[in-house]
Amino acid sequence: xxxxxxxxxxxxxxxxxxxxxxxxxxxxxxxxxxxxxxxxxxxxxxxxxxxxxxxxxxxxxxxxxxxxxxxxxxxxxxxxxxxxxxxxxxxxxxxxxxxxxxxxxxxxxxxxxxxxxxxxxxxxxxxxxxxxxxxxxxxxxxxxxxxxxxxxxxxxxxxxxxxxxxxxxxxxxxxxxxxxxxxxxxxxxxxxxxxxxxxxxxxxxxxxxxxxxxxxxxxxxxxxxxxxxxxxxxxxxxxxxxxxxxxxxxxxxxxxxxxxxxxxxxxxxx
Amino acid sequence: xxxxxxxxxxxxxxxxxxxxxxxxxxxxxxxxxxxxxxxxxxxxxxxxxxxxxxxxxxxxxxxxxxxxxxxxxxxxxxxxxxxxxxxxxxxxxxxxxxxxxxxxxxxxxxxxxxxxxxxxxxxxxxxxxxxxxxxxxxxxxxxxxxxxxxxxxxxxxxxxxxxxxxxxxxxxxxxxxxxxxxxxxxxxxxxxxxxxxxxxxxxxxxxxxxxxxxxxxxxxxxxxxxxxxxxxxxxxxxxxxxxxxxxxxxxxxxxxxxxxxxxxxxxxxxxxxxxxxxxxxxxxxxxxxxxxxxxxxxxxxxxxxxxxxxxxxxxxxxxxxxxxxxxxxxxxxxxxxxxxxxxxxxxxxxxxxxxxxxxxxxxxxxxxxxxxxxxxxxxxxxxxxxxxxxxxxxxxxxxxxxxxxxxxxxxxxxxxxxxxxxxxxxxxxxxxxxxxxxxxxxxxxxxxxxxxxxxxxxxxxxxxxxxxxxxxxxxxxxxxxxxxxxxxxxxxxxxxxxxxxxxxxxxxxxxxxxxxxxxxxxxxxxxxxxxxxxxxxxxx
Numbered sequence: 149x150x151x152x153x154x155x156x157x158x159x160x161x162x163x164x165x166x167x168x169x170x171x172x173x174x175x176x177x178x179x180x181x182x183x184x185x186x187x188x189x190x191x192x193x194x195x196x197x198x199x200x201x202x203x204x205x206x207x208x209x210x211x212x213x214x215x216x217x218x219x220x221x222x223x224x225x226x227x228x229x230x231x232x233x234x235x236x237x238x239x240x241x242x243x244x245x246x247x248x249x250x251x252x253x254x255x256x257x258x259x260x261x262x263x264x265x266x267x268x269x270x271x272x273x274x275x276x277x278x279x280x281x282x283x284x285x286x287x288x289x290x291x292x293x294x295x296x297x298x299x300x301x302x303x304x305x306x307x308x309x310x311x312x313x314x315x316x317x318x319x320x321x322x323x324x325x326x327x328x329x330x331x332x333x334x335x336x337x338x339x340x341x342x343x344x345x346x347x348x349x350x351x352x353x354x355x356x357x358x359x360x361x362x363x364x365x366x367x368x369x370x371x372x373x374x375x376x377x378x379x380x381x382x383x384x385x386x387x388x389x390x391x392x393x394x395x396x397x398x399x400x401x402x403x404x405x406x407x408x409x410x411x412x413x414x415x416x417x418x
Numbered sequence: 419x420x421x422x423x424x425x426x427x428x429x430x431x432x433x434x435x436x437x438x439x440x441x442x443x444x445x446x447x448x449x450x451x452x453x454x455x456x457x458x459x460x461x462x463x464x465x466x467x468x469x470x471x472x473x474x475x476x477x478x479x480x481x482x483x484x485x486x487x488x489x490x491x492x493x494x495x496x497x498x499x500x501x502x503x504x505x506x507x508x509x510x511x512x513x514x515x516x517x518x519x520x521x522x523x524x525x526x527x528x529x530x531x532x533x534x535x536x537x538x539x540x541x542x543x544x545x546x547x548x549x550x551x552x553x554x555x556x557x558x559x560x561x562x563x564x565x566x567x568x569x570x571x572x573x574x575x576x577x578x579x580x581x582x583x584x585x586x587x588x589x590x591x592x593x594x595x596x597x598x599x600x601x602x603x604x605x606x607x608x609x610x611x612x613x614x615x616x617x618x619x620x621x622x623x624x625x626x627x628x629x630x631x632x633x634x635x636x637x638x639x640x641x642x643x644x645x646x647x648x649x650x651x652x653x654x655x656x657x658x659x660x661x662x663x664x665x666x667x668x669x670x671x672x673x674x675x676x677x678x679x680x681x682x683x684x685x686x687x688x689x690x691x692x693x694x695x696x697x698x699x700x701x702x703x704x705x706x707x708x709x710x711x712x713x714x715x716x717x718x719x720x721x722x723x724x725x726x727x728x729x730x731x732x733x734x735x736x737x738x739x740x741x742x743x744x745x746x747x748x749x750x751x752x753x754x755x756x757x758x759x760x761x762x763x764x765x766x767x768x769x770x771x772x773x774x775x776x777x778x779x780x781x782x783x784x785x786x787x788x789x790x791x792x793x794x795x796x797x798x799x800x801x802x803x804x805x806x807x808x809x810x811x812x813x814x815x816x817x818x819x820x821x822x823x824x825x826x827x828x829x830x831x832x833x834x835x836x837x838x839x840x841x842x843x844x845x846x847x848x849x850x851x852x853x854x855x856x857x858x859x860x861x862x863x864x865x866x867x868x869x870x871x872x873x874x875x876x877x878x879x880x881x882x883x884x885x886x887x888x889x890x891x892x893x894x895x896x897x898x899x900x901x902x903x904x905x906x907x908x909x910x911x912x913x914x915x916x917x918x919x920x921x922x923x924x925x926x927x928x929x930x931x932x933x934x935x936x937x938x939x940x941x942x943x944x945x946x947x948x949x950x951x952x953x954x955x956x957x958x
Contacts, residue, residue, distance in 0.1 A: 162916040167926055170674070173700070174933055181696035205937060206691025230617035230951050339457065340853045357461060361951075 224388050225286045226279045228361045235307065236274050244312025247305055250297060251313075259316040264372035271318025276364040277310035280388075288388040290380075319368045333405050334412035345400050350409070353393075356416075371414035378406045419901070420499040422489055423808045425506055429486030430801055430808070432514055433479050434887060436521075440474035441880040443467045445873035448833070452870035453854045453863040461850030465530045468848065470521055472533030475790070477549055478517040480639040483797050484593070485509065485559045487642045488586045490804055492566050494901050495580035495649070501569070502562050509562070512555025520548025528956045532848070534632070535608060537624040540952035543612035546604045553597050563590035571919075578913040581665050582649040582903055588669040589641035591920060592634055595927060596677055599630025611952050618949035622689035623942040629680030630935060637676035637705070639789055643796035644668070647716050647749060650803055652904035654745035657723025662906035664715045666917040671708035673920075674927055675701055678934035685772045689948070694938050695769055701934065702767040709760060713753065720746075722907065744819045748799035751827040752792045758831075759787035762838055780841025783834040791830040795823060798883060805890055807901045814889040822882040829875030836865035836872075 182204040186192060192200060226232065251269070255261050259270025269277060283289040285298040285306070298306070336342070341349035351357040355365040366374065380386035381398035389395055401409070419426060447467050450458050458464055492500055500506065522544075523529045529541030567587040571579060579587075603624050611619045648665040652658055659665070681698035684690050724735025740746055762784040765771045775781065802819055806812050813819060840862040845852070854863040916922070942948065 160914040160916045162914060163922050166916070167922075170926060170930065173704070174697075174930070177697050177700045178693075181700070182693040185696060186693065201693075204691050204693025204696075205941075206689065206694065207941065228951065233951050234617060343853070343856060343858070361953075 223390055223392075224279065224283050224288050226282045226362070228275070233275070233361070236278060236310075239274065239307040239311025241308070241312045241315045244308035244310070247301075247309055248312055251309065255313075259313050260319050261370055261373075264370040265376065267370055267373045268319060268368065269313040270316035272314055272364055273359060273362075274307075274310045274314040275362045277313055278306055279362045281306040281310060283388040289386060318365075331408055331412050334408035337401075337405060337409060338412060342400075347397050347400065350413075354413075366413040367416040369413055371410045374410035374413055375406055378409065382406070419490070419807060420493045422493050422500050422503070423810075425500070425503060425510070426486050426489050426804075427808050428510060429482045429489070432510070433482035433486065433797075434801070434884060436474050436478050436482075436517065437880065438884055440471050440479070442877060443471040445877045447471065448866075448870040448873045451849065451851050452866045454867055454870055457851045462527065462530060464850035465532065465848075466524060466527060469530050469532050470524045473520055473524060473549070474517070476533045476635065477520075477552055478513065480642075480789075480793075480797075481513060481552065481556050483800070484589060484638060484642050485513070485556065487645070487800055488559060488563055488590065490800075490901075491582040491586040491645060491649075492563070495582035495903055496566065496570050500562075500566070502565065505558055506562055509555045509558035512558070513552045516548045516550065516552030516555060518548070519551065520545050523548060530955050534628060535603070535624070537608060537611070537619045537621050538950050538952045540608075540612055540619070540954050540956075542956050543609055546608050546612060550601065550604050550609075553601060556597070557594060560590040560594040563587050576912060578662075578910045578918055580903070581659075581662050581906075582645055584666055584918070585641065585645045585648065585669045587920065588673045589638060589645075591924065591927075592641070592673050592676065593638045595924075595931070596631050596634035596638065599627045599632075599680070600635075603627040603631075617951060619952050620942060620949040622687065622945075622948050623939070625684060625687060626681075626690070626935070626938050626942075629683045630677075630931075631680070632683050633680040633702075634676040636785070636789060637672050639793050641669070641672065642800060643752060643793045644672075644712055646745070646796050646800050646803075647712060647752075649903040650800070651716065651745055651749045652719040652723060653902065654743050654803070655720055655723035655739055657719055657726050659904045659906040660715050660718035660722060662908070662910050663913070663917060664711055666913075668708040668711045668715070670917075670923055671711070672705065674923060674930065675704040675708070677927055678930040679705065681934070681938065682767050682769075682772075685769055686776050689941075689945075690938055692769075694934070697934055699767055699769045701930075706760070706764075709756070713756075716749070716753070719904075742816065742820065744802045744816070744823060745799045747820060748795050748802075748823050751823060752796050752799075755787050755791035755795070755827070755830065758835075759784055759792060763788065775841050777847055778841035779837045779845045779847050782847045783837030783841060786837070787830065787834040791827070791834065795826055795830075798823065798826065801887065804901060805887065806896075806898050809891050810895045810898055811890055811893045812896050812898075814886055814893055818882060818886055822879055822886060825875050825879035825882065829872050829879055832872035833869045833876060836869045840865045 182201050183197070186195075186200045186204045195203065252259075254263065254266045255269050256266075259272075260268045280289065281298055281301065282303075284291045284294040285301065291298065301309070337347070338350045341347045341352075349357070350366070353360045353363045355367055359365055377386060378398050378401065381389065381394045382401060384395060384399070387395065398406070444467075447464060449455055450464065489500060489506065520529075523542050524545060526542075529545030531539040531541045531545070535546070563586055567579060567583060570583065607619055607624050607627070610616045648659060648668075652660075679698045679702040681690055681694055682702045685695055720739060721735050724738040727735075727738040727740070729735030729738030741750075762780065765775060766781060766784055802813060841847075843862055845859070845862050845866075852859050852862070852866070854860055854866075
């Protein structure tokens with residue numbers, strides 16, 4: 149037999165008390181959090197009630213102001229949108245190989261340059277190769293040498309070339325050089341960065357720890373080329389790095405650090 | 419155990435097996451990033467270990483313990499055999515299979531995304547699928563617990579459902595509701611992206627959905643410990659539970675308030691408005707209420723036991739308690755760690771104070787002290803309590819059991835208190851190595867070394883636990899008592915519906931969730947350009 153107090157619908161006043169108390173807590177918190185606290189913020193006097201509530205809810209009053217117009221020219225015409233990244237998977241390496249005849253004169257028949265001033269391209273990331281070709285063509289990167297070669301290329305040509313060179317075997321494997329007392333500065337910068345100067349470790353974008361999109365891997369790259377490019381970033385003569393990521397690092401490096409870094413990455417090989 | 423010993427033991431053994439794998443990983447992480455070890459040449463290994471450790475301890479170990487202990491609570495408190503045993507085994511094997519798939523993927527280096535997933539990081543779909551399978555397995559257990567609760571109520575209309583069963587059902591309901599967040603994140607966002615069906619993923623929405631799970635999951639881990647406080651400890655101490663109703667109120671408050679508060683994990687996230695952060699902060703404060711009620715009730719119950727055992731005076735009853743019993747000793751240690759960890763949690767939940775320790779090692783210290791300390795030590799106590807009943811064999815040595823509990827408690831305090839301190843100094847969490855030669859970091863070197871060395875104490879304690887459980891399983895069979903649960907001072911004869919059912923409370927939980935999470939989730943239907951391409955971490 150059911151005790152009387154447990155029948156469905158019988159008045160258990162606790163439900164009303166608890167639910168009422170919870171609702172009261174909710175409503176008073178909403179009043180404090182969505183009206184009173186935002187109205188106490190600096191600049192709140194200019195807002196009406198609805199704008200206060202919207203600001204506390206995280207809803208910007210004017211959506212357009214969310215995307216400010218930035219004056220000036222961007223450092224690169226390439227942006228890593230999903231569309232760009234999807235397109236980078238559609239390159240044709242065979243066609244790229246047919247177009248690559250001229251490239252091989254400087255960058256080597258297998259994408260590994262014989263002259264230290266020209267970068268190796270073999271096994272490089274497609275996105276990194278593609279971005280540099282686009283930047284040369286768009287005049288975002290000094291194209292004294294490359295300009296004549298890229299001027300006739302279509303976007304598809306550049307994609308196929310990038311895909312071809314990316315498909316060639318990389319000259320090195322991921323391996324740190326043996327410890328060498330002469331590379332202490334470079335080892336520090338590559339592995340730890342320089343927190344006091346606001347510099348992240350090189351290895352978290354350029355490998356071997358991680359690679360960010362469009363960033364070249366540097367292991368086994370030509371020493372003279374690396375040094376020249378770091379100097380160019382430092383001097384501001386190379387400007388195709390988005391948000392000045394490289395320029396803000398390179399201009400803080402000493403000549404000795406630039407030299408050691410170039411040796412360090414170029415010898416990071418088997 | 420009404421013929422359920424094999425099922426329950428399988429859960430406990432599987433839980434302690436994954437425990438045995440994941441503990442050394444945690445100790446290793448502390449060691450290699452401390453000043454006592456050279457830098458790892460490849461930090462990937464560190465993050466792989468973090469992912470395996472976190473995945474095991476978030477999704478596998480506590481789930482198996484909660485499931486196993488749930489079955490114990492069922493058979494012991496209801497005093498009748500389990501039904502749906504085949505489904506229970508299915509749930510068990512789903513959890514095992516899911517865990518194996520997820521952990522194998524992590525071990526292969528294909529899913530170093532940490533257990534919190536962190537989209538746009540993207541690992542192999544097998545990892546997420548494994549976790550989903552394990553969670554689905556646990557949902558079967560949720561169904562079984564609700565079914566046992568309802569069937570008992572149907573068979574004994576009007577009688578109070580035993581507290582252990584009531585609390586277990588509260589835990590199951592809490593888990594079913596809170597796991598929907600991570601379930602939705604995996605099913606609708608992460609898996610389609612990992613399989614390549616979508617180009618982008620919205621990290622903001624993913625984080626909001628994960629926060630839905632992230633806080634209440636801790637209460638799902640905590641509830642077995644609280645059930646032990648209410649239904650095992652008073653009897654182990656030789657007394658009675660001070661108030662059965664207070665227990666029910668506490669479990670109901672946990673069910674209601676632990677869910678709509680997860681945004682306190684997102685205080686630094688720009689996609690959530692300050693108003694919602696404040697709202698969640700206030701409701702987070704409310705979950706302190708059931709914990710304070712529990713501490714009051716447990717201390718009152720222990721005082722009853724201490725005075726029954728001849729304790730006199732203001733604190734004489736404390737000395738009179740049977741400290742040699744594992745359940746009593748572990749509970750006291752648990753309460754100490756709960757108190758310290760709860761205090762650091764108050765800092766985390768405060769919108770303004772949180773900014774001083776956000777994403778620092780303080781946070782790691784906080785949740786290890788609460789979970790790996792206060793909660794896991796109660797899992798040990800639960801295992802010690804029921805091992806003789808499950809195996810039919812006595813524990814091999816109570817002295818060793820006490821040594822194990824002491825080393826775990828001391829090891830955990832000595833590991834996590836330095837973490838709190840270095841967190842205050844600004845040491846970030848989830849770092850594979852630190853540059854201790856930097857003058858800013860140098861003061862942290864000593865404390866990180868202390869944590870690393872304390873990790874070895876925890877390793878010893880974990881090994882001792884496994885030795886005790888294995889050795890006790892191999893001792894000659896003895897005659898064991900029937901397991902019993904604590905009686906209340908005034909056992910309830912009948913209860914009002916509000917303390918003996920969940921229907922209306924579930925509606926309240928749903929309403930609060932919609933109120934607190936509705937807008938933060940729905941806003942993503944209208945916000946544009948918030949999705950980004952995924953960043954694959956799969957091994958090349």
